[in-house]
Amino acid sequence: MTGTVIFDPLVPLWFVAALAVVSGAGLVLAARRGLAGWALRALAALVLIAALSGPSYRQEEREPLSDIVLLVDDRSASQRLADRAETTAAATETLAARIEARDNTELRRVTVGDAPDNRGSLVMGALSEALAELPRGRIAGAILLSDGQAHDTDAAPDMPAPLHLLHTGREGDWDRRLRIDNAPAFAILGEEVRLTLTIADEGDAPEDVTTVPVDISVDGAPPQRYDAPLGREVTLPLTLPHGGRNVLQFSTPAADGELTDRNNTALVQINGVRDRLSVLLVSGQPHAGTRTWRNLLKSDSSVDLVHFTILRPPEKQDGVPVRELSLIAFPTRELFLEKVDEFDLIIFDRYRRRGILPSIYLENIRQYVERGGAVLLAAGPDFAGAESIYRGPFEQMVPARPTARVVEEGYRPQISDLGQRHPVTAGLGEAPEGEWGRWLRQIEVEPDADGEVVMTGAGDRPLLVLDRVGEGRVALLASDHAWLWGRGYEGGGPQLDLLRRLAHWMMKEPELEEEALRAEATGQTMRITRRTLSEAVPDLTITTPSGDEVVRSLEEVAPGRFETVYEGPEIGLYRLENGDRTAVIGLGPAAPVEFERTLATGEVLDPAIAPTGGGALALEDGLPAIREVRSGRPAAGRGWIGITPRGAYETVSVRSMALLPPWLVLLLAAGFLTTGWLREGRR
Template sequence: MTLDYSPFLPWPLLAVLTGVVLLIAVFAIWRGIRGAWIRTLAALALLAALANPVLLQEDRDQLSTIVPVIVDRSQSQQTADRMTMTDDALASLKTQLARFPQIEPRFVDVNEDRNSDVPSTRLFDALTASIADVPPSRIGGAIMLTDGEVHDVPGVNQALGFDAPIHGLITGKPNEFDRRIEVIKAPRFGIVNEEQQLVLRVFDDGPSPGGVANVTVRLNGDEIATLQATPGQDTPFSFKVARGGPNVLEFSVAGIPGEVTDANNRAVHIIDGIRQNLRVLLVSGEPHAGERAWRNLLKSDASVDLVHFTILRPPEKQDGTPINELSLIAFPTRELFVDKIKDFDLIIFDRYQDRANVLPMLYYDNIAQYVENGGALLIAAGPEHASPESIAMTPLASVLPAEPTGRMIEQAFYPRLSEQGRKHPVTRGLDGSGDEPPHWGRWFRSVDVDRPQGQTVMVGADNHPLLVLNRAGQGRVAMLLSDQGWLWARGFEGGGPHVSLYRRIAHWLMKEPALEEEALTARTSGRTLEITRQTIGDAPGDAVVRYPSGKTENLPLTQTEPGLYKAEKRMDEIGLFEIRNGDLTTLAHVGAVDAPEFKAMISTTAALKPITDKSRGLVTRVVNNAGAVTVPPILPVRGQVRVADNDRMAIRMTNETVLKGIDTLPLFAGFAGVGILLLAFGAMWWREGR
């Protein structure tokens, strides 16, 4: 209750009147004028009435004490045991808080920072956001329900923004242990078939069981080695890059019974294979208009070392020119097809016919074995392939995908994509192939073949095979059954995509991963997983995604082009994802490999203890020795919490109130004021009447 004034006259005027009254009163009392005291009291009562004193009574309500409860729902909390502990502890905590009507809890679920490429558990950021609209004096404390793996704990000397205890309720069990594996150092690029080295390390978090760990190494899905790694020590590993383009190295360490999770028992590293100085052997059977197209294409690629021979003077061509006047280079057949044949990445026979005096039959057998052992062979055929001197009549026939009938098809036609060709990555989407007729020039002859094997991706006149692709042993063979691709290079009738076609054929033959007919790939962009399925068959169905936590999900693959299916989804977990579709499997890592959220998985009280000690809070596990979930009782404290309690969670109760209204009572209003004034003036008149 307080006293206030609401004067009827301005304060300066009241001050002047008061001064005048006091001067008159002093003068009257000094002169001894009869009734001076009574007159002074009556004048002061009148001045008090003009000042209008008011008695104020405030109506206030007690404000609640805010207690934020921060619940860790990050990925390290997503094990079955910890989720159960968290839910049970949260239910018990809600029951306790409900007993205190003056405590207002604010429950906040916190996932890892999903907008970051390096996810982490940031409970203190969530705490700050939850109390941004609350004065510090109303905050009674904070409770964090977590496994202790918190990555934004402020320093001991860093201000929290309020003076109240912070308590940590830790899920998980004491003495937990977990085994994980990381790639410590590895190259991003490597030359194909050259030795590369990386360093990996196995970590044992918590009490280590000791001994060595077995690490299985897979390259592009194929197991290539088994390592013995000592936990805590670097383990070097040497390997050869298998192919050009992305190569996926997967390291899997054997799990330990009882470890927290096996989600971090695998690590993946992607190394891009670079082909250095691809060696291509181009053998032209005779000079013709088309050989320049092949030569120009191969010479324009700086990474290709081209060895080109043209049979300018076959043995049957005798024009009487003396040998000493010829400047031709002898065809080094033995050196090329016996001694150094394994050094070539691709062999091209361009309109070549069998000449016994040039290549003995044994050399054709060497070429066939070269293909069977992983080599690449391209046959660009012309009329010679339909003749009795065709190389299809040699031991090379064992790897050729099509057998000539001996007939040439002399007819104008537009090269078209077959049904398989529309899906095959070598020919899919060739510029102009979507039109009918195709938006390119015509060809005028092709070699007729019988019973082609593999995939016929382009057809000529009357749907006769034009481009056939096939595998032979570990190698690959392509047959282009026309020698008139040069018409496209010359721009005849608008030309055609000869550069794209020739280059794709060559890259497919050299096993470029992007041109595989059946392939499953996955890549990540931030937290988004992008899956690509390539097939020349029917719709492949859904992709099965296995999350790092172990759960699985089916993602439907949507066709974007013939033979090309894709799926895309933003993931709510980080770590190594396994994607399957049919017999194909691939891996992708979402988020940074060294993300704090996934790096350590054992529960701990150590991270929060400095901040709880500073704030006089409590940090304890929610699971007791008997395995039951228990939550410490809440202790309301009036005033500042000065001492930490080892068994209870102290909450500082606020003294803050809210003003609901004010009751006013004018002291000189109504009958009371009139009575006082009448009494004063009546006493004055009574004294005057004496």
């Protein structure tokens, strides 16, 4: 039970103040004139002013509230190293029992796990959320059981009581960490890319180690081992082996005594891209389709185009000097013998043999294809004649043989059953059947056994035939009327998409491989895609970073495209195998943020602990005693930590009693005024 005097004015304060001023002025005047009753009149004015102030006596009945102590248990991944989990669990239970045994003290426990999206240990955020749900006036302290490696120190709350850290580190702890500092997302094929690698020891590490082995593996291949200096940056010059995604894994073997080897590995995924694509376009004669090829290739800024058009055949003799007909001389020997390997793609557009390119040049082009080059033949009527480029060395590599017949009739190109699954034509244009415009000419050809017919034309004849020759690729488009689609004839068609896909497939773009196994990761979820020309695929085998194998079936989502979605249980390198196709993909960083710093310390949280007067102690030294300390005093010392009793209470009832009842005010005021008047009357 407590009591206090309070004032509740019956009138505004300015009125009470004005009344006091007027009364004071009157009393001063009365005193100067020598009126004998001025003192009694002053008492009467004082009574009236006090009554208008509304004084009362308030009595409160209070019920004391218990103090609250927060106990935060960090169970993130770094807290599971060595014996930290067992040490933390035992300390948590012992401290909880001690706190609950204290009088007028209540315990609130907070458990913190791994944050999603590799955000680390969010200890401060969890503490802030717990404080937001409790009255600040009852918080007597907070105790954190953690390794001290919090990753949200900017979320540290404004503590109304001491904050303490009991960390799980030991004096002899040490750890080795491998780090990649500057890994680009893209790199140009054939050019060196430089990565900076650092291997450093932290803590009580062995002092006699100066170099450590480093294993480097590309796309899951057997690793190559090198020696790297310890504690110094090492620049690694690397050249990507292929286009598309290259998965590079860097690792150093685990050493005896280190806390963990989770941070001894780093994954880097770099996409290999071509700097410039070199294309040679040879037009046998000017025609409407020449501009189509030229516009397609010049519209791509990554393509270097060399284009030659034969304006006049050698057999034409009109007496005009060649220098007046040609912009430059046709450098046949330089292009087709000396520099042919510098081109990624050679296109022959309605070219026929006229003696300009001898057989030795054509034979060299055939060998260029077998070495990995690409040749595209856009056939016109000349392909069916006696001067066809097919006659000669090209006969061994062109995937279809002309029958010497030219079909001059309108037809709508169609995608074959095989073409529905081939990436060059799959889903081409996404237009309903019959909507594309007609072509008006086709060269009749008979495909070889190895030729893949992906488009058909008049009378279901082969229109687009693809084949692989040695390490290279060859394509035959048995018509010179693809330009009609570009002109919008009868509605046109997907001419640009078709020719661009065809050119990029021939230049071996990874996205257009017809037999491929790929995976795309989003967080810990990967979407695995198997593209094939077959109608069915075997089950997929997934090997996790820990070596476990998981078998999943693939579902056909489109012709020639099978997919499945897999949720990776852990972070690291996954190996995928489907039939004769293999792939690798990395989920998340190989060393999560929880393992970037593994040594327990109080330095990270010191900016949040120091202002509260708390301290950071090691559990290795034993559990500290808990003492009560006054607010503002140091709350930690050797072997002890302090909490601040808050003395919080809850008001149960309130009673108020007026100090000056109205009848007493009237009696006193009238008495003082009457006495003063009588005294002045006698004088």
